[in-house]
């Protein structure tokens with residue numbers, strides 16, 4: 435179609451199916467293949483193991499190893515998913531895997547939060563050195579941990595008390611503090627820790643550090659017993675005079691000194707270490723929530739067609755059928771936000787209305803709502819551990835809490851759309 439065509443000609447061409455539009459919502463063959471491949475793994479390996487590892491509340495190393503063997507867990511896999519210029523492959527992979535089970539999904543994808551921090555803050559040399567170590571090898575897989583939260587610094591990242599001091603004589607950083615709620619904390623080979631290099635500057639004085647495997651002074655604290663995603667390990671991490679080489683500061687000292695100097699002069703810094711990591715990962719986290727929601731929706735849809743009461747399948751009641759219709763609509767709407775934000779992130783677009791936060795907020799809340807409805811549709815069975823929607827509801831709840839609570843997402847969105855420093 436030429437630029438000079440009349441509106442009538444353009445409409446006629448479009449109706450004849452000959453419009454050469456570059457816009458398409460259709461997934462590519464590559465994306466479809468990857469989706470089906472991950473779905474196959476989720477269906478045949480993850481889902482059958484879900485209940486067992488939820489009850490054991492332990493990291494499912496054999497499942498992680500299976501994922502590593504097929505290339506789903508590892509640097510190459512992640513790089514391949516990330517390389518897709520549309521940005522959709524990563525959320526598609528996450529949705530399918532978490533459709534299988536969120537606890538196991540998190541034990542497989544928890545590492546990627548630390549990897550995202552290295553990507554967001556590190557130099558190319560640091561990426562090459564540390565990212566492969568985050569995953570280990572298929573024969574001997576490892577996990578990584580991203581440690582930002584502390585007992586008194588959850589939503590309020592600026593309250594981080596962990597400090598990093600530079601020892602010029604030895605070119606080492608000495609880190610002291612306590613991290614809380616760290617996914618894979620203490621069992622990880624590589625820990626990425628957010629610490630303050632200048633307490634006076636709040637979050638603008640933060641930097642991200644890699645704690646290499648086996649570093650003295652980096653120890654696991656209490657392991658947390660949780661409501662959901664119980665196959666994923668969560669624990670405190672203690673950092674006591676933890677000495678790491680100068681090269682473990684992500685981005686390097688020169689860049690940090692320049693940034694701190696800019697902040698001290700009152701100039702704008704490009705953004706804080708922890709916030710950059712969250713921006714990169716929020717749509718992907720939303721996709722995980724979507725996977726749980728879809729799993730619960732599909733299960734309850736099948737159940738509603740099978741379960742008979744008053745002489746007919748319960749889906750023949752509008753109360754049930756309309757609920758399922760709403761569940762389907764909410765999931766579709768959340769997926770569109772997730773895909774849009776993922777595309778924006780990959781295309782380097784500014785999240786001018788906090789679309790990353792929007793996608794995570796919506797998907798997290800949809801997952802909680804849908805799984806709760808799924809329990810209702812299953813009635814008494816939904817409330818038991820004999821049926822998976824009970825576990826899905828417990829798993830879904832974390833998606834309104836971690837990576838920024840729903841309230842914090844609303845804070846970020848309201849500030850972005852209004853320009854007002856809403857509190």
Ligand SMILES: Cc1cc2nc3c(=O)[nH]c(=O)nc-3n(C[C@H](O)[C@H](O)[C@H](O)COP(=O)(O)OP(=O)(O)OC[C@H]3O[C@@H](n4cnc5c(N)ncnc54)[C@H](O)[C@@H]3O)c2cc1C
Nearest residue numbers: 580581582583588589615616617668835836837838839841
């Ligand atoms: C299973 C699990 C895994 C986790 N994994 C990691 C990890 O790998 N790495 C990591 O660094 N952290 C991790 N976290 C920590 C998680 O990110 C925090 O729990 C989360 O940011 C909330 O912090 P908080 O728990 O201290 O709650 P608080 O910040 O104390 O919030 C409590 C309540 O107050 C509300 N609130 C707080 N401030 C405001 C405000 N300004 N306006 C309105 N409401 C507000 C919150 O929304 C929330 O409802 C994990 C947590 C869990 C439970």
